[in-house]
Amino acid sequence: MDSNFKRALIIENYEKPLNKGLLNDSTYLRENKNNSSCIDNFDIELKMEDGKIKDIRFDGEACAIATSSMSISIGILIGKTKEEALNIIENYQNMLEEKPYDKDLIEDLNAYDDIYKQPARKKCATLGILGIKDLIEKSK
Amino acid sequence: MNYMDDFPMLNKDIVYFDNGATTLKPKSVIKAMDDYYLNYSSNAHRGDYKISLKVNDAYEGVREKVKKLINAKSSNEIVFTSGSTDSLNMIVYGYFKNKLNKDDEVLVTKSEHASNILPWYELSNEMGININYIPLTENHTVTLDNVIKSITPKTKVISIAHVTNVIGDVRPIKEIIEYAHKNNILVVIDGAQSVGHIKVDVQDMDIDFLAFSAHKMLGPTGVGVLYGKYDLLNELIPTRYGGGMNISFTSKDEIEYKELPYKLEAGTQNIAGVIGLGAAIDYINNVGINNIEETCDSLKEYIISGLKSIPHIKVYNENVEGSIVTFNVKDVFAQDTAIYLDKYNICVRSGSHCAKKLEDELGIKNTCRISIYFYNTKEDADKLINALKNENILEESLGV
Ligand SMILES: Cc1ncc(COP(=O)(O)O)c(C=O)c1O
Numbered sequence: 001m002d003s004n005f006k007r008a009l010i011i012e013n014y015e016k017p018l019n020k021g022l023l024n025d026s027t028y029l030r031e032n033k034n035n036s037s038c039i040d041n042f043d044i045e046l047k048m049e050d051g052k053i054k055d056i057r058f059d060g061e062a063c064a065i066a067t068s069s070m071s072i073s074i075g076i077l078i079g080k081t082k083e084e085a086l087n088i089i090e091n092y093q094n095m096l097e098e099k100p101y102d103k104d105l106i107e108d109l110n111a112y113d114d115i116y117k118q119p120a121r122k123k124c125a126t127l128g129i130l131g132i133k134d135l136i137e138k139s140k
Numbered sequence: 141m142n143y144m145d146d147f148p149m150l151n152k153d154i155v156y157f158d159n160g161a162t163t164l165k166p167k168s169v170i171k172a173m174d175d176y177y178l179n180y181s182s183n184a185h186r187g188d189y190k191i192s193l194k195v196n197d198a199y200e201g202v203r204e205k206v207k208k209l210i211n212a213k214s215s216n217e218i219v220f221t222s223g224s225t226d227s228l229n230m231i232v233y234g235y236f237k238n239k240l241n242k243d244d245e246v247l248v249t250k251s252e253h254a255s256n257i258l259p260w261y262e263l264s265n266e267m268g269i270n271i272n273y274i275p276l277t278e279n280h281t282v283t284l285d286n287v288i289k290s291i292t293p294k295t296k297v298i299s300i301a302h303v304t305n306v307i308g309d310v311r312p313i314k315e316i317i318e319y320a321h322k323n324n325i326l327v328v329i330d331g332a333q334s335v336g337h338i339k340v341d342v343q344d345m346d347i348d349f350l351a352f353s354a355h356k357m358l359g360p361t362g363v364g365v366l367y368g369k370y371d372l373l374n375e376l377i378p379t380r381y382g383g384g385m386n387i388s389f390t391s392k393d394e395i396e397y398k399e400l401p402y403k404l405e406a407g408t409q410n411i412a413g414v415i416g417l418g419a420a421i422d423y424i425n426n427v428g429i430n431n432i433e434e435t436c437d438s439l440k441e442y443i444i445s446g447l448k449s450i451p452h453i454k455v456y457n458e459n460v461e462g463s464i465v466t467f468n469v470k471d472v473f474a475q476d477t478a479i480y481l482d483k484y485n486i487c488v489r490s491g492s493h494c495a496k497k498l499e500d501e502l503g504i505k506n507t508c509r510i511s512i513y514f515y516n517t518k519e520d521a522d523k524l525i526n527a528l529k530n531e532n533i534l535e536e537s538l539g540v
Binding site: 003006007010011014015038039040061062063064065067111112114115117118120121 | 471472473474475476479490491492505506534535537538539540
């Protein structure tokens with residue numbers, strides 16, 4: 001991805017994030033995620049159905065990196081099985097930790113492949129997706 | 141005075157506009173602390189030898205300096221603490237916990253720092269006192285009228301910041317205190333953002349309790365002051381017991397504590413910190429408190445007029461005196477703005493600034509805060525204003 005494309009993708013997902021707004025539906029699992037070191041704060045809802053992620057919703061206030069990566073993660077993870085989703089999340093984390101990862105698997109999350117250069121931003125880039133991960137692990 | 145020579149941090153190629161969080165330190169403060177550690181390191185109060193006496197004199201000398209700075213009646217009214225937070229907790233738990241009854245009311249505002257709200261919340265949970273909020277004006281300021289309207293026969297304490305750390309407004313505390321005292325209400329002043337920035341005279345203002353931190357007025361971190369009128373302070377029950385504050389303890393029924401201020405300073409104190417605070421007070425006196433206030437005010441005006449000429453900037457506290465400018469860039473999250481400015485080595489703070497209740501008032505959770513101190517210059521302001529003129533702040537904040 002070239003820089004212009006990455007930026008455009010991030011800004012688009014920051015300004016018009018996917019699935020923003022909670023449903024408060026009792027069939028969803030719910031969790032709050034916040035960054036103690038900064039001011040990002042998300043509420044996340046997730047629904048599993050037949051072993052697949054059926055829906056993910058979120059709300060809250062957060063920076064451009066946190067919000068956009070949440071939105072992009074939602075786009076990628078809906079429809080995936082638990083195992084597929086956890087695998088994608090692991091590869092994304094590996095990218096941020098500068099470990100080997102599968103570029104193709106993480107699709108648009110490649111936009112954050114330079115974030116490791118800004119250590120303070122790593123937490124922003126994983127806040128949402130780690131919340132999703134918690135909820136996936138909670139679901140049976 | 142050449143601040144560049146005096147403040148090593150002013151030579152680091154940064155623009156430091158986070159003075160509300162902590163100020164930079166002049167060499168004289170660092171040197172005074174070094175001198176203690178290098179040349180007469182020993183404990184205070186307990187010595188039978190020369191350097192220990194020197195420590196004692198230095199430590200007590202600072203108490204005198206604090207007394208003069210805030211014009212206390214006696215140096216016995218000056219207690220060293222670890223900072224404003226510590227002082228406020230001692231006031232709430234050592235004094236008011238023993239004086240208030242269930243259903244008594246405490247008046248605060250929604251723009252208080254966490255340190256002046258959480259101790260009251262906890263006390264409220266513990267003993268059923270009520271916490272009420274003085275309504276803020278549309279400029280988020282406190283007026284005497286609004287204080288008067290909030291007072292009921294149950295009101296026993298008003299606990300407010302002299303200057304807030306989000307908006308920087310200066311409260312009319314002298315008038316508030318005068319009115320409060322006529323109604324037998326005590327007033328606690330959180331002076332974290334005011335002492336060393338504007339004139340604070342505890343006798344003229346008739347302040348009952350005052351808390352402040354050395355690190356927000358050129359001094360080191362981890363040290364601060366609790367001031368209380370002697371008779372009030374004398375009824376503050378120690379929240380910590382131990383060495384240095386007792387005279388004798390033969391058994392649990394025969395304990396004798398020292399007089400003020402020592403009975404409130406249990407354990408070995410932050411001696412180096414107190415000595416650093418003394419040097420900070422000297423520096424502030426040299427610059428002059430009126431000069432400090434005027435310099436900050438005029439730089440604030442300059443920054444506000446610069447920011448107002450930028451269409452994508454919204455300033456939240458334009459009509460408020462003080463040395464803080466609170467703003468956001470249109471459609472950019474406050475933290476992204478701060479990260480963007482950091483690329484130009486400009487330090488500003490983003491967030492709710494520990495005043496989480498204020499979001500109810502401002503209707504916005506997070507803002508960027510520029511907080512000014514006297515060593516900031518027009519060049520600093522120009523760098524900031526120029527950086528904020530950029531129309532692609534969001535894109536450039538991403539770092540990708
Ligand atoms: C208004 C106000 N009160 C209290 C505090 C707490 O001061 P400290 O952290 O030094 O105890 C601060 C510091 O941010 C403040 O700005």
